[in-house]
Amino acid sequence: MDLKSQMRDELLSILDYWTKNTIDNKNGGFIGTIDHNEIKHYNDPKGSVLNARILWAFSASYPITKNEQHLKIAERAFDYIAQYFYDREHGGIFWSLNSDGTPNDTKNQIYALAFTIYGLSEFYAASGNTQALEMAVALYKKIEEYSFDPVHKGYFEAFTRDWQPIDDLRLSDKDANEKKTMNTHLHIVEAYANLYRVWKDEDLKSTTRELLITIDKYFIDTDSKHLRLFFNEEWVEKEDVVSYGHDIEAAWLLQWCAEAIDDENLTAVYKKHAIILTEGTLEGLDNDGGLWYEFDAHKNQMIKEKHWWPQSELWIGFVNAWQLTGDKKYIDLTQKNWKFVQQHILDKENGEWVWGVNKDYSLIEKDKAGFWKCPYHNSRACIELIKRLP
Template identity: 50%
Template sequence: MNLALLKTYAEEVETELDELLQWWITYTIDEENGGFYGKIDNDNISTPHAPKGLVLTTRILYTFSSAYQLTKKAAYLSMANRAFDYLTKHFLDTKNGGFYWSITYTGELLDGKKQIYGQAFTVYALAEYYKITANTKALALAKGTFTLMEKYSFDPLYFGYLEAFSVDWKLKEDLRLSDKDQNEQKSMNTHLHVVEAYANLYTIWPDETLKIVINRLLTNFKEHIIDQKTSHLHLFFTAKWEVKSTVTSFGHDIEAAWLLQEAAESIEDEAEIAIFKTIALQLSDATKKGLDKNGGLWYEYDTTTKHWVKEMHWWPQAEAMVGFFNAFQLSGDEKYLHHSLQSWAFIKNYLKDKKNGEWYWGINEDYSLLQSEDKAGFWKCPYHNGRACLEIMKRIKLHGNHPV
């Protein structure tokens, strides 16, 4: 084992974390209207009147809370406080419970739907914020949102979670998370982030009912979401878990590899931990089919049409850094460390904006920049890349104390 290589990796991502978060501090704060700008382009120019989304706000809250927990830098706590205050003042539905999907640039209600994906990220972020502040309101809101999700979204007949509800928690006809998604009652993506959120909540609130729910979610993945033959994730389902998609999302495969293992570890279920360690390696191996010769990870592949979406977006590369490093920790096989390092090298070479900061959204097959995409926006947040840096830093520190 080349410990010097790991030391360099950790130092580089620590520097990257500082640069990323400083970019968000410098360019995203909306001093005039509060919160954070809803859209910033590749030249760091904001669109002051762009709507502000729940996902952006909660991911800022999560990332800066997590970064403060590790680094204790006061500027990160300040950003986390700002995100929490804005979230609870403008996104919280005090009448119906839960959190609105989007608001105007001035903080007025724009879309009040209760997208379960968004509720999950709120729970995830509030739990992380509680870890650094012991803010009782944050804990109460996280627990309350969990209760609402279980009351309205949980399917007691077939298990799992339905996708989207109106402002007053009536099931919507249009369940899609975004325009590119299928209008189906259940999705892999929502379930992945629900179990991620619940696992984080359990670390601060070890409630027995919550533990049962996490176990049930892990069973959903084992029985319905992970393809037993290919070890890829199915993406969309009917309420009865009938598969309605033929697309492979490599970024989600590698993200799920380590997040599901982490969820099993959070509830200290030894049997599930053993199962999901094996699954983590299976998902990591399946992900390798999407790797480019230069270490980048392609976006999607349709198994029916044989069509590749040969774009390389920022977030699958960030998740590959963590997922492959996790596989290296599990197996001791340095081929996985190589893939993690290749992902990081790819990011540095092709996605990191060395002039204006942060990472580009992505590149095309010919390595040209994807046009008309945000540097920060409704979906482009510091969560994937910031968390990847934090995870690698923590894992290498642990690795140094407990060599494989």
């Protein structure tokens, strides 16, 4: 079976797991956590990022699968976000909810707003639901009103529920507590470009263009061939790890964003960056075809873990590099990584993908579904390869 056919089968397998295992028939919406032992934690908080990514994954898959059940699950995700995660009083997105749908952590993490826009715009494309588009546009305007830095450019990370400054700006405990991060900027521009695909607003287009210029200026280090990750308000860098997954995700995704707004100059810039960042990612490839998680520059050592999501982004980034150069090595490396994923990351007993493996291939015992374990990276990799491969 060729790679394209395998990707179609894998997409269906991923969607099947989420369809059968994650619907919360006790509390509504989707279960907050399924742990690595497949135990469902119905009382755990529900994360906004998880729900937005479920919305995106099933909405983006529907035009490929033509399965009405997939559209119904996207509708379930939309209805739950609209009813519970969307803050009608202040116009934001709650970071998390209690299992009964009441607010838990009410901060406005811009990353979560961005992913909600990404999911809503994809759902509108799949369903024509105008309420979803209206909500996406409203969230875009909130980000521009409160998060955009008119003095130094770029976007601030987080705010309180009523859009006041907040001390802890971090997405997670592992992140530096800085005001501007690569990760959030990457997903804002991804969201804006996706929204522009369905809402051809000139202000949105120029805003997206300016953001791509800002990312080019500050986040991409063409000398090291890696991304710069953390900055303060005035763009003073706080040096951190090399994140191979983000390098290869940015390699193809930023080019995609430039193409989405039909900007020829920025597309040309980001095609060059795509090859540079892809070549930088090669540093993180192991002999088995798997991609290591991160390199700790302070300790000058590889973080010897292979997480599920960087493997997914590798597929798209390397196939994109092959499309740009015609160099067969990128397809060969994609095939080799897919074999690694089949051997070590696919959960052949229960379905879906495990969180990852350690150096000795022992399991990283983290969620199968949860706050950060979502059907977004791996489903998107399948979708993109289905679209890109002949």
